[in-house]
Amino acid sequence: MAASHINDNKWKTLEKRGNYEMKSIRVTMKSLLAATATTACLMSASAQALTLKLATDSGTQGSPAGDALKKWGELIEQKSGGAIETRVYYQNELGGQQEVFDLHVAGDVDLMLNWPMTSYDKRIGVIYTPYMTLSWDEALNAYSPGGWVNNLLGGIYQDIGLKFFGPWPEGFNGVATRGKYAMNIADAEGLKVRTMTVFPAPQTMQALGYQTAAIDWGEVYTALQTGVVDGEAGNVIYWDYEYFRDSLDYYVQTKHFFMTGVLSANLDAWDSMSDDEKKIVSDAAIEIMSDQFKAAKEQDEHYIAEAQKAGMKYFEPSDEQVREFAKAAREKVWPQMDQEIGSEIMDTIRTNASPL
Numbered sequence: 001m002a003a004s005h006i007n008d009n010k011w012k013t014l015e016k017r018g019n020y021e022m023k024s025i026r027v028t029m030k031s032l033l034a035a036t037a038t039t040a041c042l043m044s045a046s047a048q049a050l051t052l053k054l055a056t057d058s059g060t061q062g063s064p065a066g067d068a069l070k071k072w073g074e075l076i077e078q079k080s081g082g083a084i085e086t087r088v089y090y091q092n093e094l095g096g097q098q099e100v101f102d103l104h105v106a107g108d109v110d111l112m113l114n115w116p117m118t119s120y121d122k123r124i125g126v127i128y129t130p131y132m133t134l135s136w137d138e139a140l141n142a143y144s145p146g147g148w149v150n151n152l153l154g155g156i157y158q159d160i161g162l163k164f165f166g167p168w169p170e171g172f173n174g175v176a177t178r179g180k181y182a183m184n185i186a187d188a189e190g191l192k193v194r195t196m197t198v199f200p201a202p203q204t205m206q207a208l209g210y211q212t213a214a215i216d217w218g219e220v221y222t223a224l225q226t227g228v229v230d231g232e233a234g235n236v237i238y239w240d241y242e243y244f245r246d247s248l249d250y251y252v253q254t255k256h257f258f259m260t261g262v263l264s265a266n267l268d269a270w271d272s273m274s275d276d277e278k279k280i281v282s283d284a285a286i287e288i289m290s291d292q293f294k295a296a297k298e299q300d301e302h303y304i305a306e307a308q309k310a311g312m313k314y315f316e317p318s319d320e321q322v323r324e325f326a327k328a329a330r331e332k333v334w335p336q337m338d339q340e341i342g343s344e345i346m347d348t349i350r351t352n353a354s355p356l
Contacts, residue, residue, distance in 0.1 A: 050277060052076065052269070055089040055104070056113040057097040058217055058261070064238065064299060065261060066090050068168060068288050069113045072263070075284035084277060096218045098197070105161055110269040111281070113168055113261050118198045120160040123341045126152050126349070127167075128196070130204040130256045130333055131326035134354040136171075136297055139258040143167045144293065148352045152345060153262070163270040165285040168261035168292050171300035174253035175210070176240035176312075177231030178224075181250035183317055185209035185328060193233040194220050199340055200333050204256050205233050207332040208325055224248070235259060236300055237314070241307035251307060252315045255322055256329060263289060323356050330356075 054073050059065025073086035094100050094109070101117045103109045118124045126149065133139040142149040145166055157164035175182070175193060182188035188209030195201040195212050202212040210233065215223050223229050224247045232240055236259050237251050263285045270278065308314050317325070338346050 049083060049085060050273070051085045051087065052110040052281070053087050053089065053108070054111045054113075055094055055100050055109045056091060056261075057100040058115055058239075059091050059113070061090050063091075063242070064170075065113055065168075068292065071291075072111070072113070072284055072288050075287060076281055079280045079284060080277070084280065092218055096216045098216065104264070104266055107266045107268050109266065111263075111265050113263055115196070115259075116198075116262055121156060122199055123156045123345060124153075124160075125199050125337065125341050126156065126345060127260065127262070128198060128201060128204075128257055129337065129349055130200070130207075130329035132349060132353045133258055134255065134322065134326065138354050139172075140169065140293060140296075142352065143169055143258070143260055145289075148348065152348060157262075157264060158267065161267045163265040163267050165263040165265070165282065166289045168263055168289060169296045170236045170238070170259040170261070171296055172253060172255040173234065173236050173257050173259045174251055174255070175205075175231055175233040176235075176237070176244065176248040176251045178247060178249045179230065181252050181313070181315065182209065183252060183315060183321060184324060191231060192229050193231040194223055194229045196234045200337060201234060201257075203333050203336055204329050207329045208254065208256065220244070221247075236303070237307050237312075238300070238303040241303055241310065241312060245307065245310045245312055248312065250313045250315065252317065254317065254325055256325065326356055 052073075054069055056065050056069045059069065061070070069090070070088055073088045076084050076086055089109070094103060097115065098117050098119065100109065100112070101114055101119075104112045104114065105120060116124045116127060132149070133142055141147055144150060150166060153167075154164045177191055177193065180191060182191060185208055190211070192211040192213060193205055194215045195205050197214045197216055202214050205212045212233075213223070213229050215229070217234075220232055221243060224232070224244060231248060232244060237253070240248055240251060265281065270281075273281065304314055334346060334350075
């Protein structure tokens, strides 16, 4: 009996131990399953983390535009605590000006600092209306948030599927040439200059007396080297100094356009973001624009000085000469713009433009 009792106790002990071990195994398995599920959730969240592609159509890494684009991406990542990732593409990394703008409209580029093309809507040509403003104060007031040019552009951008954040101003542009320069319309005869491929850039330079060739930015260097054109008439002095100072001798700041890039988002990409993500992207854009509004004039003056140090002759037409240019451009180009972008928009421009 004693031996039987001992055996019974032994079996009960073994049974209890077996039950305990099975219970431990079940707990361990549950923990492993829970950990696996958590890991899977984290991996899924990571896989679904928002990644935004940023691009500019003009500006290499290290240029003012390139630095602004890079900072926009960095601010987005910082403000999101790394929850939003960004990939930055500089000039020509995704193609020429038109190609990159096409990618932006199509949604393959989410955010962009661009010098907008008018292929989708000629009303974007508002930004290239010659001689809308004649001074820095007038220009910055017009292009600032709430300004009359800013308000015009917002609605136009939305119509082509883009979210308009605002402008990234550079300053008044001019004409860079070699061998000869023009301070008035008569002296421009015989000079052929490159213009942007957007309306009304060629028409404006023709009104100022030049022959023109509309050439994509990426092809300008070759056009200058091969003699296709005698100069470049689309930019503030930075671009001509930085890229063509060995080819061009003179820069006349004709002020025919107040040059500004635009910060924008693809509207489908924008609508797919959460409210928090939208705020992060928008706040970063506002910071980039605010910085440039403060820095633009000083930046332009810096590169005017640098160009002169490099041997480029710089000329600033008198107020009377600028008004001669402005009168010719308004008389010849603005009526064409009535047909292209509409009289309603042009009436707003005429009401608000700087008086001559």
